[in-house]
Amino acid sequence: MNDAPKTVPILSVQGLSVDFRTRAGTVHAVKDLSFDLFRGEMIGVVGESGSGKSVTAFNIMGILDPAGRVAKGSIVFEGLDLTTADEGALSEIRGREASMIFQNPRVALNPIRQVGTQIEDVLRRHTNTLTKDLKKKAIEALDAVRIRHPEQRYYAYPYELSGGMCQRVMIALALACNPSLLIADEPTTGLDVTTQKTIMDLVRDLARERNLATILITHDLGLASQYCQRLVVMRSGEAVEAGTTEEIFLNPKHPYTIKLIKATPRIDSRLEDLSDDVVERPAAQPLPVRPEGAPPLLEVRNLVKEYGIGSSTSWFGRLLGRKVEEKKPFRAVDDVSFIVGHGESVGLVGESGCGKSTTSNTVTRLLDPTSGEILFEGQDLAKIPCKGFAGVPERRLIQMVFQDPTESLNPRFTAWRCIADPLMRLDGMRNKAELDARIRELAGMVGLPEHLLTRFPHQLSGGQKARVGIARAISVSPKLLILDEPTSALDVSVQAIVLNLLADLQARLGMSYIFVSHDLNVVRLLCDRVIVMNAGRIIETGTADEILTNPRDPYTRSLIEAVPHLDVLAANDKTFAEEPKCIA
Amino acid sequence: MAVNEFLKHLKYILTENPVTLVSGSLFVLLIVLAILGPSIVPYDPYASSAATLQPPSWQHWFGTDQLGRDVFSRVIVATRLDITIAIVAVLLSFVIGSIAGSAAGYYGGWIDRVVGRLTDTIMAFPLFVLAMGIVAAMGNTVENIVYATALINLPFYARVARAEVNVRREAGFVQAARLAGNSDVRLLATQIYPNVLPPMMVQISLNMGWAILNAAGLSFIGLGVRPPTPEWGIMVAEGATYIVSGEWWLALFPGAALMLAVFCFNLLGDGLRDLIDPRQRT
Numbered sequence: 012m013n014d015a016p017k018t019v020p021i022l023s024v025q026g027l028s029v030d031f032r033t034r035a036g037t038v039h040a041v042k043d044l045s046f047d048l049f050r051g052e053m054i055g056v057v058g059e060s061g062s063g064k065s066v067t068a069f070n071i072m073g074i075l076d077p078a079g080r081v082a083k084g085s086i087v088f089e090g091l092d093l094t095t096a097d098e099g100a101l102s103e104i105r106g107r108e109a110s111m112i113f114q115n116p117r118v119a120l121n122p123i124r125q126v127g128t129q130i131e132d133v134l135r136r137h138t139n140t141l142t143k144d145l146k147k148k149a150i151e152a153l154d155a156v157r158i159r160h161p162e163q164r165y166y167a168y169p170y171e172l173s174g175g176m177c178q179r180v181m182i183a184l185a186l187a188c189n190p191s192l193l194i195a196d197e198p199t200t201g202l203d204v205t206t207q208k209t210i211m212d213l214v215r216d217l218a219r220e221r222n223l224a225t226i227l228i229t230h231d232l233g234l235a236s237q238y239c240q241r242l243v244v245m246r247s248g249e250a251v252e253a254g255t256t257e258e259i260f261l262n263p264k265h266p267y268t269i270k271l272i273k274a275t276p277r278i279d280s281r282l283e284d285l286s287d288d289v290v291e292r293p294a295a296q297p298l299p300v301r302p303e304g305a306p307p308l309l310e311v312r313n314l315v316k317e318y319g320i321g322s323s324t325s326w327f328g329r330l331l332g333r334k335v336e337e338k339k340p341f342r343a344v345d346d347v348s349f350i351v352g353h354g355e356s357v358g359l360v361g362e363s364g365c366g367k368s369t370t371s372n373t374v375t376r377l378l379d380p381t382s383g384e385i386l387f388e389g390q391d392l393a394k395i396p397c398k399g400f401a402g403v404p405e406r407r408l409i410q411m412v413f414q415d416p417t418e419s420l421n422p423r424f425t426a427w428r429c430i431a432d433p434l435m436r437l438d439g440m441r442n443k444a445e446l447d448a449r450i451r452e453l454a455g456m457v458g459l460p461e462h463l464l465t466r467f468p469h470q471l472s473g474g475q476k477a478r479v480g481i482a483r484a485i486s487v488s489p490k491l492l493i494l495d496e497p498t499s500a501l502d503v504s505v506q507a508i509v510l511n512l513l514a515d516l517q518a519r520l521g522m523s524y525i526f527v528s529h530d531l532n533v534v535r536l537l538c539d540r541v542i543v544m545n546a547g548r549i550i551e552t553g554t555a556d557e558i559l560t561n562p563r564d565p566y567t568r569s570l571i572e573a574v575p576h577l578d579v580l581a582a583n584d585k586t587f588a589e590e591p592k593c594i595a
Numbered sequence: 596m597a598v599n600e601f602l603k604h605l606k607y608i609l610t611e612n613p614v615t616l617v618s619g620s621l622f623v624l625l626i627v628l629a630i631l632g633p634s635i636v637p638y639d640p641y642a643s644s645a646a647t648l649q650p651p652s653w654q655h656w657f658g659t660d661q662l663g664r665d666v667f668s669r670v671i672v673a674t675r676l677d678i679t680i681a682i683v684a685v686l687l688s689f690v691i692g693s694i695a696g697s698a699a700g701y702y703g704g705w706i707d708r709v710v711g712r713l714t715d716t717i718m719a720f721p722l723f724v725l726a727m728g729i730v731a732a733m734g735n736t737v738e739n740i741v742y743a744t745a746l747i748n749l750p751f752y753a754r755v756a757r758a759e760v761n762v763r764r765e766a767g768f769v770q771a772a773r774l775a776g777n778s779d780v781r782l783l784a785t786q787i788y789p790n791v792l793p794p795m796m797v798q799i800s801l802n803m804g805w806a807i808l809n810a811a812g813l814s815f816i817g818l819g820v821r822p823p824t825p826e827w828g829i830m831v832a833e834g835a836t837y838i839v840s841g842e843w844w845l846a847l848f849p850g851a852a853l854m855l856a857v858f859c860f861n862l863l864g865d866g867l868r869d870l871i872d873p874r875q876r877t
Contacts, residue, residue, distance in 0.1 A: 377770060401776050411774055419767030423789045433775035483771065 020047035021224045022071070022192055027084035027094075029066055029075070029248075040066045040079060042248040050191065053218060053225040055239030055256070057232055057271075059502035060473070063248040064228045068194045070094075071226075072111050073101040088192065107137040109192040110185035112214075114200050116177035120169040126180045127153070127165030130187050137188045152183040156213060175206035179213065186217060193218065196228045203362040204529060204573040211238055230502060232275045233575035236260060244268050274507040276532040277576060282514055285507035285536075306389035308523050309351040309374070309491055314383035316344040316369050343369040344380070345547035351491065356517065356524040358534035358555065361544035362570070370544070371493050371527045375411050376400040387491070407437045410489035414496040416476035420468040426479045427464040430454070430486055437487045453482040456519075457512060474505035478512070485516060494526045498533065510536055532574055535559055543567050608869050615866030621859035629675040638665035640672045640825045648842050658844040660830075661837070666844060669825040670852050676826050677856070680737065681806035684744035685799060691745070692752025693788070693795065699753070700760030701783050710757070714750035722747040726809060730818045740819045744806050755798050759791040793872045800864035804857040811853055827853045 029041040041063040048054050056064045069075045071086055073093055086093040088109065093101065113119040121129055130149040134140050140148055146165070153161035156179040169177055178198060185193060195214060199207035215238055218225045229235050235242055235256070242259050244252045244267070251265040263269045274285050317340040344366045351357050361367045372378045374385055376397045385393040387408060395403055410433075413419035420429050430450050434440045440449065454461055457478040468476055477497065484492055494513065498506040514537060517524060528534045534541055535555035543551040543558065543566070551564045562568045609616045633640075638655075644663035651658045657666035699710035717725070729743040760783070763769060772786045813819035814828030822829055827849040834845025 375774065377773060398779075401773055401778055406774070406776050409774075411771070413767045413771060415767055419771050421768040421772070421786055421790070432772060432777070436776035480771075483775070 020049050021089060022048040023085075023087045024067075024071075025085050025087070027067070027070070027086060028082040029063070029070060029079055030082045031076070031079045033078070039082075040248050041070070043084070044243075044245075044248075044250050045084075046243050046250070046253060048192070048224045048226065050224050051219070051222045052241065053215065053227055053239045055235035055242045056226060056228045056245060057230070057235045057242055058245035059230055059271075059504065061247065062245040064245050065196055067245075068111065068196050068226065068228050071192075071194060072105055072109060073098075074105075103137075106133050106190070107188045108190050109194065110188075110190045111194040111196060112178070112181050112185050112198045114197045116174060116181045117169060119181055120177055122169050125166050125168055126172070127167075130180075130184055133184055133187045148187070152187045153180070155186065155217070156180070156183040158183070173206075174202050175210060178202065178206075178210050182210075182214065182217070186221070189221065190223070192224045192226075194226045194228070197230070198227075199234070204575075205362065205569055207234070207575075208573040214238075231575060232271060232503070237575050244271065270504060274503045276530075276536060280536070282510060282536045285510065306386060307350045308353045308355075308388060310348075310384075310386040311350075311370075311374065312348050312384040312386065314344055314347045314370065314373060314385070315342065315381045316366075316373055316378065317342050317381040342547050344373065347383075347544075347547075347549055349542055349549065349552070351523050351525060353490075354517070354521050354523055355540065356526060356538040358531075358538035358541040359525055359527045359544065360529065360531055360534055360541055360570070362529055364546075365544045366547040367527050367544050368495065369547075371411075371495055371525060374491075374525065375409055375493050376406075407433075407487040408489055409491045409493065410484040410487065411493040411495060412477075412480050412484045412497045415500045416473060416480050417468060417500070419480055420476055422468055425465050425467055426459070426471065426475075429468075429479055430464075430483045433483060433487050449486070450482075453486055454478075456485070456516065457482045472505075473501050474508060477501060477505070477509050481509075481512065481516070485520065485522070488520065489522060491523045491525065494524055494528075496528050497526075499528070499530075506533070513537060530574065531559060531571055532576075543570070605870065608866055612866065612869075614862050615869075618859050618862035619866060621855060622863055625674060625678060625856060625859065628671055629678045632671045632674050636665075636668035636671050638668040640664060640669045641823060648837070648845075650842075651844055657848040658842075660833070660845050666830075666848055669830060670827070670848050673825040673827050673830065673849065674852070674856075676737075676820065676824070677807055677810060677828075677853075680741055680744065680810040681803050684741045684806045684810070685748065685802050687741065687745035688748040688802070689752050689795070689799060692749045693756045693791075695749075696753035696756025697760045697783055697788055697791070700757035701764055701779070701787070703761075707757070710753055714753045717747065718750050723809065723812060726813060727816070727818055730813055735818060735821065737820060740810050740813055743813070744809050747809070748802050748806065751798055751802065752795065755794055756791055759794055760787055763787050763790060793868045796867040796871050797864040800860050800867055803860035803863075807853065807856050807860070 024047075025045050027041055027044045028039065031038045031040050044063075044067060046054065056067065058064045066075070066079065070079075070081065071088070071093065073096070075081075081094045084094070088104065091100065091104070093104070096104075120126065127146065127149045130152050131145045134145055134148050134152075135142075150161045150165055153164055158164050158176065158179055164172075164176075164180075169180070172180065181198075193214075198214065199210055202210065211234065214225065214227075217223070227235060227239055239256055241255050242253065243250050244259065244265070246267050252259060252263065252268045259268060260272065263272055276285065319341050347366070347370055349357070359367045359371060369378065373380045376385075376392060376395070379397045380393055383393060384391050387405065390405070392400075392405060395405070400406055420426075424432075427447075427450055430453055431446055434446060434449060440446050450464065451461055454464060459475060459478040459482060463471060463475060468479075471479065481497075497513070498509050501509060510533070513524070516522070524537065526534055526538050531541070538555055541553065541555045541558050542549055543564065545566050551558060551562065551567050558567060559571060562571055609619055642664065644659070646655075646659055647661055647663040649655055649659040649663075655665050655667065657670060660666055660669075695710045695713075699707040726740075726743040726747050729746065730739050733739045733742070764787070769782060769786060772782050777786065810819065811826070811828030811831070814826050815832045817832070820826040820829060822833070830849035831846050831853070834842075834847075834849065837843075837845050
């Protein structure tokens with residue numbers, strides 16, 4: 012690592028405690044946290060949601076919510092205690108000496124101003140740059156984060172840039188004044204894995220070039236293990252373990268760290284490895300014998316979905332007699348065909364915009380395809396328009412578990428009412444006692460304690476909400492269940508439990524799954540077969556192991572390589588090897 | 596159990612925010628006066644006497660008017676009429692505006708365009724002048740004041756409902772409800788619309804204030820409730836001529852009652868929203 016003398020830390024957090032006042036009383040968000048950070052070092056603060064990692068970062072930057080206050084401890088940055096410093100001193104430090112990259116780059120950038128002028132703001136505030144040099148400096152800053160054609164990008168608005176490009180601009184903003192400390196708060200959440208890799212490589216390279224001290228705040232152990240030299244593992248406000256990355260991975264001491272490492276899927280882990288408390292999986296129900304040559308459960312043939320059909324000439328233009336230009340429709344799903352057998356799990360993998368969600372929504376009959384057939388046990392469901400599909404008996408055969416458990420539950424319905432809805436509508440179950448019995452049975456199946464049934468979604472944890480969503484989807488005993496990134500909004504330890512639950516339910520109920528996800532590591536845990544999609548087309552199909560070990564398509568290979576692995580040896584200085592590259 | 600929980604929540608909301616407590620108590624007072632007013636006042640509000648234009652005294656708390664009627668009794672009795680006009684008008688525009696706005700926000704297309712242009716047309720007029728025109732054209736009755744007030748408030752409900760329904764149209768829980776076999780209308784009524792209620796509640800409470808002012812304003816300029824009916828607007832109008840000659844109490848007390856009512860409704864909004872939003876309960 013770095014040979015510079017490590018005697019004086021640039022940032023020293025000692026015994027930090029932060030309290031929040033809430034309706035339920037005082038909440039201790041951070042309890043007695045201590046760590047030191049030296050120049051040229053990247054430290055990872057790892058923890059699940061609610062562990063206090065973001066609060067710590069906000070505290071260092073002095074942008075804590077007014078309801079929170081530092082109860083104890085100190086944050087000494089270059090000799091100045093930030094917990095007692097006044098606002099004037101803090102605003103001098105923010106942006107110039109210490110800066111931050113935020114979770115969602117699109118939200119963090121001002122949407123109605125050009126990115127170049129946003130960089131100029133920081134320069135004007137914190138440096139003595141002459142007005143005539145501002146633009147040049149801003150373009151240099153964009154160039155430094157390897158944005159191609161920075162002169163043109165200077166004029167771009169955030170909406171014109173992709174998520175990855177926005178995050179580059181954020182990094183340019185953060186580094187414009189040459190700070191000595193950079194805090195990256197979940198910098199790659201919501202980005203595709205391949206973009207995540209390029210962004211993290213960029214942060215690492217820039218940090219090394221400028222000898223920055225970096226704090227990476229993340230929930231992803233794999234990511235932290237690849238980029239950080241030291242880790243602090245946090246749980247409910249406390250640092251449960253701290254040490255070098257190797258120490259923590261090779262020899263974790265705290266049971267929570269062990270659990271976290273275990274729950275993170277690796278390239279070779281099996282579903283049973285993820286969590287300790289997995290009981291014996293019920294033996295798979297033997298599937299009823301089907302006659303030879305019977306149609307498969309689902310066969311999708313030449314599915315096409317086009318958007319934006321129409322002319323680009325406005326009605327005013329047409330009124331004036333301008334030539335009507337036909338816009339070429341955008342093909343979100345381009346000639347997709349696949350088969351799902353009875354009791355089979357098929358993974359649908361790809362990055363955002365590849366058409367996997369459109370495909371799954373079309374199969375779920377929430378969207379009408381432009382052309383193609385959706386044969387469900389031989390019957391073409393594409394013939395029934397999705398507008399009236401809620402009323403046909405086939406509705407109950409295909410159900411779905413949604414991506415975000417919070418967003419997919421009606422905030423005004425209790426858990427009981429959420430699960431009751433499909434039973435009442437599709438099964439016509441009206442008898443309250445009968446309904447209650449069935450809902451309790453379902454709650455038992457998904458492992459949701461019965462006393463939680465009267466709660467509203469905001470009173471449930473992420474994992475409990477996910478269970479409610481699953482109970483709702485299986486309540487009418489569908490034959491095909493579509494899982495749309497069911498664990499992407501969950502912490503890893505909860506993800507492990509939910510994945511195991513899904514596997515149990517499949518064994519018990521004999522459903523078929525279509526598992527839509529961007530994460531090959533997770534998909535292969537549950538699926539027999541994997542379909543890789545890119546730009547609306549299927550580019551590769553095969554068994555999960557085949558694709559992971561021997562991908563034929565270059566796109567699949569880049570997808571697999573970009574997924575951060577919990578590879579301890581990889582953490583070992585390999586990160587200093589590659590040359591920075593220019594990526595458009 | 597559910598009632599108990601509601602009361603607990605009500606207590607929390609009232610004690611957490613003193614403004615809500617003040618406006619809540621005022622609201623209860625207004626409702627009590629509206630219901631019991633005629634039976635608790637000391638004098639008959641229509642009975643004239645020889646004691647004309649008396650200043651406030653222990654006999655006549657708010658003094659007497661030019662016909663010797665007790666101003667205090669008239670102010671109290673007027674509460675029922677003013678509050679009724681406001682509540683009925685607001686309810687009408689709330690119901691119609693919610694239906695039109697929700698349909699526009701959910702279905703889009705031509706419904707959205709028609710509802711949107713209609714509300715734009717109403718908004719294009721100075722609202723009070725529009726209400727005057729309607730009452731003048733349709734006749735000087737209480738019903739027509741209600742209709743006029745309802746019409747000019749309609750666009751606010753339609754717009755709020757449209758915007759709030761529109762952002763929830765493709766939400767995860769709506770998709771899930773579609774999978775559960777809900778038809779569009781049922782989905783809109785049972786799943787989406789209840790989530791729109793909290794912002795609508797704020798709108799309602801603001802509108803109640805406007806509606807009272809509007810009804811009083813119409814009466815003030817002589818369109819609307821006619822004398823000798825006790826009504827705050829007419830009383831202010833009648834009293835205004837006497838202010839110059841020093842009889843200030845004729846206009847001041849009904850004016851103050853009007854102000855208190857508007858004040859109360861404007862402050863009630865946040866409390867109502869918190870009351871109806873399950874997320875505020877912990």
